[in-house]
Amino acid sequence: MEVRHSLLSLIRPGLHSLSSSWKDADVNLDFTREEQEFREDVRCFFQTALPDSIRRKIRLNRDLSRQELVDWTRILNRKGWAVPHWPIEWGGTGWGPVKQAIFLDTLQQENAPETLSFGTSMVGPIIYTFGNEEQKRRFLPRIANLDDWWCQGFSEPGAGSDLASLATTAIRDGDHYIVNGQKTWTTLAQHANWIFCLVRTNREVRKQAGISFLLIDMATPGVAVRPIQTIDGGHEINDVFLDNVRVPVENLVGEENLGWSYAKFLLGNERTGIARVGASKALLRQVRELLDTDSGPGSVAGDILRFRERLAALEVELKALEITQYRVLARQAEQGDTRQNPAASILKVKGTEIQQAISELILDMAGARALAVHDPEENGGHFADPDSWTQTVAATYANWRKISIYGGSNEIQRNIIAKQILS
Amino acid sequence: MIFELTDQQRLVKDSVDRLMSDRYTFEARETIRKGTENWSRERWKDYAGLGLLALRVDEADGGFGCGPFDTMIVMEAFGRALALEPYVSTVLLGAGLIRLAANAEQRARLLPPLCEGRLLLAFAHSEEQSGNDLRHVAATAAPAEGGFVLNGKKTLVLHGDSADYLIVSARSSGATLDPSGIGLFLVAAEASGLSRRSYRMIDGQRAADIELNGVRVSPDNVIDASGQSLPIIQQVVEETIAALAAEAVGVMDEMLRLTSDYLRVRKQFGVEIASFQAIQHRLADMFIALEQARSMAMFAANACQSDDASHRSTCIAAAKVQISRSIRFVSQQAIQLHGGIGMTMEYKIGHLFQRATMIDTLFGNGDHHLSRLAAGSGLFAALDGCASDSR
């Protein structure tokens, strides 16, 4: 055929140079058989290994106790899956980014808790990337097994989005640093025995150039934790006061005054994990179930069409985000790095907007049934009907306003995207 | 999952991108748009020369047997350049229907000249009352002398004015909205009893209204008289929506590029307007909308590889919802951020806007597809992952 010939002649010059790397499997968004089998294995594990009591709490978005997360992390760690993304020598699995994403997605869809990110996704990677051998041996196995509970001491009253303006100081005194200052919004510091901090070690230079990364044992004299109640009535954040805290110099990670570059590396990690596509899938599935089953006074029935359309619209956005996430990961697998990829910021912005919209939808579905507070303390630690979905929806709605604020606020993410487009 | 283009696809992409940037600059396009046919037969020959008209035609019929992702590559480039040629009508709809519904003799008669750029088709399906309902066919096909006689009116036949042949849907049995009873018939544009009235559409492309008054179709031009053409029409329309999704991505990509370029040169208050954060955040939101749309265009193309018709319909509806939402936002903001210059026909952004509106609206807008989705069992019904979720 004449036409066929012309396209082939166009391709042929390229063909010779490419012959060895000729690739002709077409683009395909379906999982390969191997990926499917992997997901089945993972799912079977979660279905059998996850205690029911924990699954139910996650499904209703109730807080886990410290012990529950420790127990679950150890179940994962025994299986070798507590820190799948780490280097193999420190307990990682060697899975590529796509498999890691399938793992996380499945974990979330099965309503299994994620491991404590401050350890497994933040300080762990910092230590194996920038720490010395002694630090790796000392800390990494204890992070994977949740023997140490880490919290993140970055933000301060005067340093939020402009984190580099932080004021907590660390002054060298022999083989110690003397640390003074205040950290705030410190998530789950009440459970923690270690905190990783950004501290100022040089005031004479540009603000980013005088920051160091310190590991602080919270049992050290001078460390004090004060709880902060959040708008949903819960307790997950705290102030952490550091008053003449003596920190051995061997707890410095990497080089003095290079802490800012380590922190930037870490915030990149934080951003990709934050899309939480699997968790949103699980929620949308719950919404669909509720739309099919919720009945009686004040039920969804009266507004069912509008709710169905809101659900459908969220499903579309989530599907788009899921594919965007796999595209980002595929590029990461190909090129090795995403931190300069503005698409990673899409995951943060869209992922959080979708989660917030879902929490709003569920709030609206509950209607007036959402308004009474079911305080476990008033009920001797028990909820009136521990399985009623309407009890936690208002708290979740309020609590989830946080997700577009932390991890680099969505405004900051938009700054990042715009900078990349305009550069 | 595989996201990488094949080497062959990369070559197709390079050559179509090169062709469009060499021969389809905005100035060249303006000359074409203002010409007599409002599209270019020269460029059509170029497309034929590159094999773009033959991508999805089976190898046995003189084509390349490529998949929907190849179409996606071409459509994205056409979207960026705002190509005016009758690719949708001839290649996506026309050749699509022939590929799926015609017999071997008809394929051998029609597809080679179509691939070589010597035959133009159009699909005469919509009628004044159809809205977005593909089942709506009031035009009739009555058996006569081994063939059929067609009567009725068709509207918004894309590029119906320049087509050599029309593929007409007409009903041999059943009521107007009956899913069965619809057939497909090939009618020469010159056939007696056929009249067409052509007009420009908002994006500068042309369409025609067609009247059929006792038009005779000989037996060899009966494409499908089984009365079961609706599923085929549905599939071809859905493949076309997937292709338009890719075109939409090209349109938005170009809008974002032009807009960000403009923001860096336009100065007000003594500074580049790109330095205003309100503007930067709008740009970031446009980028997010574009990338979400790109993901769903891929989702749509992927769905076209599936044999499961209801899965495909669900995925295509979802893709169209995202495309419509994204393109409406991106196109409105692109005009807004250009200020007055965005409102003139002298500048490309306004033309992109008009094509955007066209794509948004064709084959059902976002709201239409959203209510279809809302009535179904959703995209995440089964506990499953990624693209296979919705099965």
Ligand SMILES: Cc1cc2nc3c(=O)[nH]c(=O)nc-3n(C[C@H](O)[C@H](O)[C@H](O)COP(=O)(O)OP(=O)(O)OC[C@H]3O[C@@H](n4cnc5c(N)ncnc54)[C@H](O)[C@@H]3O)c2cc1C
């Ligand atoms: C529930 C919760 C848990 C947290 N946990 C931790 C933790 O464990 N450890 C820790 O270190 N920190 C934690 N944080 C802190 C979090 O990282 C900060 O809240 C975040 O960086 C924003 O800082 P900020 O609260 O001071 O707000 P600000 O920076 O004061 O911002 C206020 C508003 O101004 C906007 N804004 C700021 N700068 C810009 C700009 N340049 N352009 C446009 N808009 C801008 C912001 O987007 C926001 O809308 C937590 C926060 C919350 C809410």
